[in-house]
Ligand SMILES: Nc1ncnc2c1ncn2[C@@H]1O[C@H](COP(=O)(O)OP(=O)(O)OP(=O)(O)O)[C@@H](O)[C@H]1O
């Protein structure tokens with residue numbers, strides 16, 4: 001009303017000055033301050049605008065009557081947003097703020113290098129003047145953080161691979177990605193519940209540990225070594241980890257990487273909040289390729305990484321010619337200065353033969369947690385019965401359950417084997433359980449027979465014995481987590497380093 005009045009009464013020359021003075025007086029007496037967050041700031045898209053939009057979407061779906069709905073690329077969920085010129089009130093640490101989504105037609109004469117949307121969109125944030133510092137500091141940080149979280153949750157996980165070799169895509173990216181939709185979760189993973197809970201707690205501690213890692217001066221990363229026979233759920237565990245934390249997976253195919261610098265480049269192109277996986281690491285590191293047999297104990301960098309059976313060989317300099325990367329390159333990748341470019345990353349190595357791994361990989365601090373994925377225990381079996389047959393403990397005859405428990409440990413059957421039996425008979429649940437019992441008994445019998453034959457023959461080679469001894473050492477030293485286990489692992493390294501000078505491998 002005042003503006004219209006001024007426009008009618010005053011000539012144009014002084015109209016603008018009067019309006020300016022009135023505006024200043026109003027601002028002076030107002031208890032509020034206002035902030036415009038426009039969609040486009042000059043020429044670039046305003047990150048804060050997108051963040052506010054996402055942040056408000058988590059409230060809008062509850063309070064708004066009229067919402068705009070969007071579904072992004074690579075997303076399987078719908079995002080709610082405030083409709084044009086709608087508003088809502090938010091509270092943060094006792095501070096109340098008012099958000100309004102302001103949409104006005106764009107002046108068509110505006111000059112721009114790139115096509116602009118027809119409407120000018122922005123958020124108007126109103127807060128009390130006394131809360132200014134909280135709003136501009138903590139509140140907007142909180143909005144950004146929440147928005148990133150929502151963005152991650154809404155976006156499908158991605159599975160990256162470097163299977164293209166060293167070649168880059170059109171955007172200069174060495175990784176190829178596909179949506180990652182593996183259904184494995186910690187709930188469906190059959191393993192000892194205590195061990196499972198421990199791993200989940202460790203993962204959560206890691207994900208929420210930014211300030212801890214900052215305070216203690218450690219790079220925000222964690223390494224897990226999963227080892228155990230085939231079919232015990234190592235890959236399923238990785239998928240469960242990714243689903244649990246909402247991280248992307250980078251599946252690193254070492255045989256496609258030719259030099260240490262290529263490995264470094266790949267690492268630099270990974271995003272934070274991701275799991276970097278090297279599966280079957282014993283198959284990638286060829287121990288027979290050790291170049292310097294004599295000087296040994298501290299020359300862990302002298303292993304070549306090449307497909308097993310390729311005959312090895314290769315260059316001698318670190319990034320040198322030929323298809324070789326060195327173990328030290330690999331260790332730098334996980335552990336050295338380069339490992340902490342970016343943050344919040346988990347490294348997972350898997351192997352079926354931990355006894356074949358170089359002690360340098362097992363040394364304390366390298367892989368923070370060694371997880372033994374073992375043959376199915378009775379507790380794991382119960383999870384599989386629930387997964388595949390929908391059976392709880394009470395649904396199976398007590399006697400049958402006892403028989404299963406008795407034979408379970410002796411049978412050494414992997415969860416994959418058990419899954420097979422249960423899937424095959426899942427239409428007839430009782431039959432499935434009986435058939436499983438038969439299979440377990442047959443397996444246990446076979447094991448017993450084999451054991452007695454071995455005892456009678458005593459035909460193990462020295463090498464076999466050496467490997468068994470080493471496996472036992474490593475296994476006993478690598479119980480999940482714990483300083484003690486790391487200490488034992490160190491000792492195991494020392495033993496092996498000494499041994500290395502004398503023994504063939
Ligand atoms: N612990 C487990 N819990 C639930 N399912 C499992 C488990 N272990 C294996 N399976 C089932 O067996 C199949 C093979 O498992 P997975 O690929 O995870 O084994 P793995 O240990 O990675 O084997 P490999 O060493 O051969 O790579 C999966 O499809 C999965 O359904």
Ligand SMILES: [Mg+2]
Pocket residue numbers: 234235236279350
């Ligand atoms: Mg696997």
